[in-house]
Amino acid sequence: MAVSNGTLQVLRAVRTSDVSDALDSMGFQQRYEMDPAMRPLYFGIRFAGIAHTAEYDLINKPLGAMSYEEFDERQYKPGPEGLWHEAGPWGAPDEVLVIDAKRSRAGILGSANTLGGRIKGVGGYVIDGTCRDSSECVLQKTPVFCTVRSMAHPMGRIGPVSDSQPIVCAGVRVEPGDVIVADDDGVMVVPQALADEVARRATLIQDKDRPGRRRSYETLGLPLDDTVR
Numbered sequence: 001m002a003v004s005n006g007t008l009q010v011l012r013a014v015r016t017s018d019v020s021d022a023l024d025s026m027g028f029q030q031r032y033e034m035d036p037a038m039r040p041l042y043f044g045i046r047f048a049g050i051a052h053t054a055e056y057d058l059i060n061k062p063l064g065a066m067s068y069e070e071f072d073e074r075q076y077k078p079g080p081e082g083l084w085h086e087a088g089p090w091g092a093p094d095e096v097l098v099i100d101a102k103r104s105r106a107g108i109l110g111s112a113n114t115l116g117g118r119i120k121g122v123g124g125y126v127i128d129g130t131c132r133d134s135s136e137c138v139l140q141k142t143p144v145f146c147t148v149r150s151m152a153h154p155m156g157r158i159g160p161v162s163d164s165q166p167i168v169c170a171g172v173r174v175e176p177g178d179v180i181v182a183d184d185d186g187v188m189v190v191p192q193a194l195a196d197e198v199a200r201r202a203t204l205i206q207d208k209d210r211p212g213r214r215r216s217y218e219t220l221g222l223p224l225d226d227t228v229r
Helices: 005-013 016-025 068-074 111-120 134-139 192-220
Strands: 047-058 095-100 124-131 144-149 158-163 167-169 172-174 179-183 186-190
Touching: 005 047, 005 179, 005 192, 016 179, 016 186, 016 192, 047 124, 047 167, 095 167, 095 179, 111 124, 111 134, 124 167, 124 179, 172 186, 186 192
Parallel strands: 047 095, 095 124, 124 144
Antiparallel strands: 047 158, 047 179, 167 172, 179 186
């Protein structure tokens, strides 16, 4: 059953720590926490959305020398003459693109295609692999979590395997339709069958935490922020 919009909104309001604690309480300790190597491009990225999965695998097809004109024509050309092909079409509201790229240095995500996805409504990107053009992605405030940064293009280095199929990303099995929750602490996967109960428990955990932190803020004279209101 698809995750409801109400549940998705709740999971956008809680922390990954709340989600982790909720899953712990349900007997799923450490099963849905992505490898700590999965880090945000910059601090302050926070999103939750529905997983759109893709998988790539390493290849070894170094490009031969060619004129720049031929390279320019072939780089993104459709069909067998093209030097690069993505796993499948993606880009929809509430979607998080989740990619198993075998921790490759080949930069599947970059400043251009992530902007294109955001125009279509994509809420975030999670790749066990590379985001290149990282400084531009930071300037654009592109919500990317990755395990590698590199300047390398994927052509000749990695190729598509599947789109919208179950994958393993940073050590966690992800199925299309699962919920991805990400913040500065890392990335959590919430299986769609568990999403309603995880959202309920995570809210209770967060609501119990807020009053004590608010009292500490008041004692210290700190200005109240959204985490304690």
